[in-house]
Amino acid sequence: MSDVQNKQSPYPVIHALECKACGRCVLDCPKQVLELGKVLNERGYAFAVYKGEGCSGCGNCYYTCPEPNAVEVRVPKVPKKEITEA
Numbered sequence: 001m002s003d004v005q006n007k008q009s010p011y012p013v014i015h016a017l018e019c020k021a022c023g024r025c026v027l028d029c030p031k032q033v034l035e036l037g038k039v040l041n042e043r044g045y046a047f048a049v050y051k052g053e054g055c056s057g058c059g060n061c062y063y064t065c066p067e068p069n070a071v072e073v074r075v076p077k078v079p080k081k082e083i084t085e086a
């Protein structure tokens with residue numbers, strides 16, 4: 001799992017044990033902020049990792065991943081005072 005906990009910006013969380021290193025999330029990330037790592041998980045897969053910054057919170061990685069619990073995207077709530085009308 002990524003250790004990134006920047007609560008001001010969206011970020012993906014990869015659950016290493018569930019990742020099968022298929023690479024779909026890497027290919028589908030429009031920001032190119034995911035990559036397959038060099039460390040193997042307990043099942044022998046070089047699981048995907050977040051590069052640490054640049055995630056837009058689009059959710060592509062979540063929707064393209066074939067493994068139900070391998071990736072989630074956390075998008076911080078915007079405080080009401082920061083919401084402005086268009």
Ligand code: SF4
Pocket residue numbers: 011012028029030031032033034054055056057058059060061062073
């Ligand atoms: S939410 Fe979008 S930008 Fe963020 S890591 Fe996933 S695919 Fe990339």
Ligand code: SF4
Pocket residue numbers: 014018019020021022023024025026047048064065066067070071
């Ligand atoms: S799409 Fe899912 S299983 Fe495939 S590399 Fe990304 S997190 Fe791992």
